[in-house]
Amino acid sequence: MTGPAAKPLDSAARPVDMAHMTAAAPVSLDPARAAQLAAEFGLKPDEYERCLAILGRTPSLTELGVFSVMWSEHCSYKSSRVWLKELPTKAPWVIQGPGENAGVIAIGDGLAAVFKMESHNHPSWIEPYNGAATGVGGILRDVFTMGARPIANLNALRFGAPDAPRMKQVIDGVVRGIGGYGNCVGVPTVGGEVNFHPAYNGNPLVNAMTVGIAKADRIFTAAATGVGNPVVYVGSKTGRDGIHGATMSSAEFSADSEEKRPTVQIGDPFAEKLLIEACLELMATDAIVAIQDMGAAGLTSSGVEMAGKGGMGVELVLDNVPQREEGMTAYEMMLSESQERMLMVLKPGREALAEAIFTKWELDFAVIGHLTDTGRIVIRHKGQVEADIPLAPLESEAPLYRRPTEETPKQPVLAPGAVANPTTIEDALLRLVATPDLCSRRWIWDQYDSLVNGLTVKRPGGADAAIVKIEDHDRALAMTTDCTPRYVVADPEEGGKQAVAEAWRNITATGALPLAITDNMNFGNPEKPRIMGQFAASVRGMAAACKALDFPVVSGNVSLYNETEGRAILPTPAIGGVGVIDDAADAIGLGMPHGADLILIGETEGWLGQSLWLRDIAGREEGAPPPVDLAAERRNGDFVRARILAGEVLACHDCADGGLLVTIAEMAMATGIGATLAAPATKAPEHAFWFGEDQGRYVLAVSDPAGILAEAEAAGVPAARIGRSGGGALVMADGRSISVAALREANEATLPALMGGKA
């Protein structure tokens, strides 16, 4: 869409023939004006034709607004739905798969984990602090709407090159915004990931994930039932915030996006905290029939989805909506994206009970309508019907595109010896641990409260996945976010596979059992076949990994049109994984212990294609990314987890970005304890062995190496002893060494230097 729709509507957009207004039917726009506005709101001509056919007349302004947001890419998933269907979504432990506010899985003890990840990319570029903050707020609401108390936040962030214009300011604003919101609502921010790449220079990604805990038999959903039941509005008041935000985030960025600034919403984490407490208090009663947060497209999507999913109709009287500003129109109220608001349907007669709770928490409460049996959404304002739309076709006739796809050509496999190491192993390691993609994230963590609630077992950086215990239970959840976009752009299918596999691996490395994922699909313009092809292939790879690893998708979000001036971001299917460990005390971290033997699990060929060594040391971005052998992945991971749960492993870290030596260095930097390393038993050149990014590998610190090796052999798992921990340096077989202190210094210096001073 272009500028005009973001502005308040002028009188020219109002109904032309006021004299013929009746209270019974919405006033149609002038047909020519309606067609023009439809285009400005982002509806394609054929989509607008379909809207005319459903209504049998020209829509009113409010109706046009409803159609345009409900059929936006953001709300309708019109380009992605045909592909997303390929993802496995079922397992015996899945309680609620995709389609609700968040996914729900059973985790034992009658408890459920509720989680989802969602993007707030465009708002975070336009106003980094509030864009990121409201992203956190929105995903929190998705989770507590289902009846869960949020227990953890994670964030998958992708920024441009640190020296790109505005980028420092964006990084600073996003980090402050995530901290500002999460710290205030009292939900610990326990993990996530950060990448830097010039492809994100004009379009950073902010993907926020929330995990909550509920009783498995007390899950709330959006499907509303019961003719006459009251529809209740709670939370903060409605203002003109973010009008048409949902359609904005579906429109490609252009240079004039600076003009779209006024649509960004302001987050109020204090109001959100009150909303969490009030909703959970009300949920403990039997008052609620259905509940839905007002996220993108606000009152429109929440009203339509609640009534639509329940097969009902709904009538809303907008005069009763709590308003922050004077003179708001029906159009503005239906499309407002003011934050910290919820819509719910109550059982008859429970209004007073609910109102008392919301008043106690100093929040607005208003009955704004009721359910009907008409199958229509009817909007009244000031005695006038402003919209009257049948709900079934709004959903069933929603546009669905199988857009043309074009496969990404396969890149040649780079042989381990194809690129020589331009420097020494020690120097390459020192430089790698200092690169933006591998350097310490402490500057970021130190601004996030990761401990509030007192249940964080493994803090950021302490283990491959964050571990948060469940209050009054021994059980804990393991959580991670993962994606390697440089692999995905080189081979979308292998990259999709790898993202899922790495999330599974990170949970496994703590001893937890991986259970399910949420996905946040960030891609460019789907109308370009190459981009749509990336999407389709990524989904294919993800689906294969989900099946092989019993790791179904239970929720997700799609963000398309991530382009600036025609240049797309790296395809980024970010995966948020959740697992469970029966006893939090069994979970292990990645820090190097004293006097342990180091065992490498998995095969090492020395795969340098698309590795960080190749990019950051050899200066080349090329080659096929490392393939993921899903059978080996499963076998190796199941073996590692079993050994951890048997108490045989002191520390464990998966081999990921940077390869084996970086993995060992990260373990060493976590505790300051070094290791003496054996000579590599390999045909590959030394640098390929140490820095290759072969998949499905883990480094284990153990006290009984012979026992583990024997068990690995019996299980058919490749395993080799590669060293022994101790001392303050990493010492190679021939005596070359690098001190852990030097590694730490290099690792810690990068972000504070980039961001201009220590935290």
Add this chain to the structure above:
Amino acid sequence: MKAAIVVFPGTNRERDMRIALKRVTGRDPLMLFHREELPKGLDLVVLAGGFSYGDYLRCGAMAAQSPIMKDIKDFATKGGHILGVCNGFQILIEAGLLPGGLLRNASLRFLSMDCHMRVERAGTAFTSRWQKGAVFRAPMAHGDGNYFADDATLDRLEGEDLVAFRYTDENGTVTEAANRNGSARNIAGILSPNLRICGLMPHPEDLVDPLMGGTDGLPMFESLADTFVSA
């Protein structure tokens, strides 16, 4: 020990505090919403951490005007024990129950990290399990923890031995580097003249379980449990 934790709109570390108190007493403390009355017969009132009223205006300023604060001031006048942690410390200061002020951190950033504190005043209800000079670790998580008071007040606090805790390095040495938020004279926590009100910025309640990374904060709660052993 009969303890109550006060919950203001925006308080968010009441659950951590509940865990810590329950660990030493074996039972749940009372959770009091700020519109409720303070019941009779309490040994300890805790103002927990968080962002009461969103930290808007000034941290703790609006909570200090909350209905329950009148009861809490009466409780203090009658010699009741009060612990204020983080936002609770800010509220105690805004309510005039402890002197000074808490400014924006010197770095102007929210700080979430472990710090070390040295026990400056042992033998109180909050510190009896420590020796004077003992060093312990505690997480901090705040944007406005930079303790400020005029020199006369600081001199009086020190002269009357009312500084409870000071930021130090892990060996107990007062250094500038250990003073992450920039507090005057490295002060992390202070006491009222009758030693029954204690406010501090870091969170000993978040380090009371080896599973969560240590038990450095436990002595504070054991001290309180010892003090009120009969109750």
Add this chain to the structure above:
Amino acid sequence: MKARVYVMPKAGVLDPQGKAISHALEGLGFAGVNDVRAGKVIELDLAETDPAKAKSAAEDMARKLLANTVIESFRVELA
């Protein structure tokens, strides 16, 4: 010469701080407060002696740094 820059949340932009203060005032029994907006005042001591130039410089500073014009408006007064 001294300049004072008043920075306020723009009309129509949510002001969470003002909202919370309004609630608190109500709780203290101050009746009749219809709305509260909370902003900030920044005092500048400028070397410039020409009032028009000083004002224009202060406005430039406000636009570039002192106010986030996405969400805030500002006004400059010379003292």
